Amino acid sequence: MLTRIDHIGIACFDLDRTVEFYRATYGFEVYHSEVNEEQGVREAMLRINGTSDGGASYLQLLEPTREDSAVGKWLAKNGEGVHHIAFGTEDVDQxxxxxxxxxxxxxxDEPRTGSMGSRITFLHPKDCHGVLTELVTSRAEH
Amino acid sequence: MLTRIDHIGIACFDLDRTVEFYRATYGFEVYHSEVNEEQGVREAMLRINGTSDGGASYLQLLEPTREDSAVGKWLAKNGEGVHHIAFGTEDVDQxxxxxxxxxxxxxxDEPRTGSMGSRITFLHPKDCHGVLTELVTSRAEH
Structure with a gap:
């Protein structure tokens, strides 16, 4: 069962500049950053609020590490903007x-590793009214 | 100060079908629906979780009521997908x-009326790394 908006994934050309925009404009700070080579992204998680299921909601800022990654191709086509949304669940497999x-x-076929040791999968945007949708179980939950 | 992800605004061609997709696929129910003539949208709010500031996070599904509305023009250009993101604050004016x-x-120039009697404004996406960004103070907060 999906119990929270876990994060909004935002694709950007320059992670450092985008992190600085969110810090300077709204005061949002980086909670965690990492490189996910499998996904081909360098990312920063900005924690915005806690959620009623005991989790939290984040902005996930994503810069591609290579042009042929999913986010790299998406950016080349669309420019910067919201790339996906993610719902949190205790059991992403189920x-x-x-x-x-x-x-x-x-x-x-099987969930892969996402931000902060989470387990994630994605749903096809054409089956979700145009929204690339991620399901995520945080490390604390799995 | 922005204290939550208030909602994710998703533009769709057919509100009833999109509501039904979210209900049938994830079990999300309509919390509130309304027509906002000023914005030129018919909308449904799906409440996903409570937030640590005492508010909540929603999906906001938006169908234009006229082609020349902001959402109508956006849909004609982009097709269905995430139209904007919104951060909640106690004081949208500030x-x-x-x-x-x-x-x-x-x-x-001044905040206008948004969903459920909230007060809202929008920030230019070109100044926000491609993300149309809304600031919202809920009716309970203002």
Whole structure:
């Protein structure tokens, strides 16, 4: 069961400049940063608020580490902006199976590693009214 | 001070079908629906979780009521997808003035009426790394 907006994934050309924009404009600070080579991104997580399921909601700023990564190709086509949204769940395997049974294409056979040791999968945007949608179980939950 | 992700605004061609997708796929229910003639949208708010500032995070599904509305023009150009993101604050007037002072273009001279009696304004996406950004104070807060 999906119990929170876990994060909003925002693609940018220059992570450092975008982090600085969010800090200077709103006072949002970097909670965590990492490079995910499998996803081909360098990223910063800005924690915005806690959530009623015991988790939190973040902005996830994403800079591609290579042009042929999913985010790199998306940026070349669309420019900077919201790349995906993510819902948090205690059990990404169960929720991914449930949405697959409803005819929504799940992009990974098995969940992969996301930010901060989470387990994630993505749903096809064409099956979700144009929204690339991630399901995520945080490390504390799995 | 911005204290939560208030909502993610998603533009769609057919509100009823999109509401049904979110209900059937994830079990999300409509918390509130309304027509905002000033904004030129028919909308449904799906409440996803409570937030640590005493508010909540929603998905806001938006169908234009006329082609020449901001959302109508955006949909014609982009197709369905994430239209904007919104941060919640106790004082939208103060936060709008603060970001204006930092050189970010604020689209309204004064906040207007948003969902559920909230007061809202928007920041120019070109000043926000491609993200149309809304600031919102809920009715309970103002």
């Amino acid at each position: 929720d991914a199976a449930a949405v697959r049974d409803k005819g929504v294409r799940v992009l990974y | 936060d709008a003035a603060a970001v204006r002072d930092k050189g970010v273009r604020v689209l309204y």
